[in-house]
Amino acid sequence: MKTFIDQIGNLVTFEHSPKRIVSLVPSQTELLSDMGLEEKIVGITKFCVHPYHFKSTKKIVGGTKKVNYDKIRELNPDIIITNKEENTLEMVEELRKIAPVWVTNVITLEDNQKMIDDFGRIFNCRTEAQKWNDKIHFAFKDFVDFMKDVPVRKAAYFIWRDPYMAAGQDNFINALLQLNHFKNIYDDKGRYPEVEIRRIRLEGDPDVVFLSSEPYPFKDEHAFAIGRFTHHAKTVFVDGEMFSWYGSRILKAFDYFKVLQEKLKDQS
Structure with a gap:
């Protein structure tokens, strides 16, 4: 049993590292795939267009503001990943009746780094998370110099x-x-x-x-x-x-x- 704190301060407890992910945020679906978690992603939104092949290999459960709760329930997720801006509070509260809900809140590049770190800890892929944060940090420093x-x-x-x-x-x-x-x-x-x-x-x-x-x-x-x-x-x-x-x-x-x-x- 492990407990983590999401980006809006909620305590989220998992009995084991989540193996079945429903992602309701397009950019985070792309990130999870890039972090090597494609096989664990079972449900996405119709706006999750990257990677392209997900629309035919993953279950589409709705959009970012409105989802089919029955479809999500049938997927038996271990975690549902949402975002404070992209998804509604009413959705999050309803989704908590199905599975643990992780809410991100990304306003700055520092928030982005924290989100990637969190996913590394939750999904036991810390090395991959660190690789992505290192690549992003290097590119950021290069761009600051360019500007x-x-x-x-x-x-x-x-x-x-x-x-x-x-x-x-x-x-x-x-x-x-x-x-x-x-x-x-x-x-x-x-x-x-x-x-x-x-x-x-x-x-x-x-x-x-x-x-x-x-x-x-x-x-x-x-x-x-x-x-x-x-x-x-x-x-x-x-x-x-x-x-x-x-x-x-x-x-x-x-x-x-x-x-x-x-x-x-x-x-x-």
């Missing part, structure tokens, strides 16, 4: 339209914007504020406007519509997975950010 002469620019990062919503404060997207030397013009408006696009110049007049590929798939016509209300801002389409997926995805994100920075430099 040392890059000036700070004001930015807005949109995740939704109708209504327009942006990434604000206390989320992983904002942490990565800061790492890329972007001052988020909405970082004092809450976590994911609804914004009036016509007021964008009054509320910060960004140098760069990012349109994410997820959760809303922005298109050229949306960039044109937003551009009517900006002054000098560059509008850039970005891969939402690189800015919002934590876990092992961040290792690929550092290379993606270098390309993005070079692209912005060429456009200046």
Whole structure:
């Protein structure tokens, strides 16, 4: 019998190292696979698109906000992995009636490291967890060096339209914007504020406007519509997975950010 504390302070007890995992967070599904735990993963969400073959080899139990509890119960999981932001409190409380629920809360790179460490301890794969944290730390240090002469620019990062919503404060997207030397013009408006696009110049007049590929798939016509209300801002389409997926995805994100920075430099 072992007891651990998850990232929101809950005590979670396991009789043995979990062998049947239901993961309800796409980025964490990818991480668990990368940590060598593919065979232990039995259930995922329809949004768990990495690795690609999981959609045909794992049981899909619903989405991140709504799941089929009967399907999860039938999988007889030893652990259900959720996230404070991705999944609802009501879901977590209902899932606890089925199996121990582990809740992550990743807002910073330090939180990401802690999540990987926790998985290493829970699933008895500490060496693999340390390897991933070492690789991420090395890539982080390299990226910080790459960014040392890059000036700070004001930015807005949109995740939704109708209504327009942006990434604000206390989320992983904002942490990565800061790492890329972007001052988020909405970082004092809450976590994911609804914004009036016509007021964008009054509320910060960004140098760069990012349109994410997820959760809303922005298109050229949306960039044109937003551009009517900006002054000098560059509008850039970005891969939402690189800015919002934590876990092992961040290792690929550092290379993606270098390309993005070079692209912005060429456009200046």
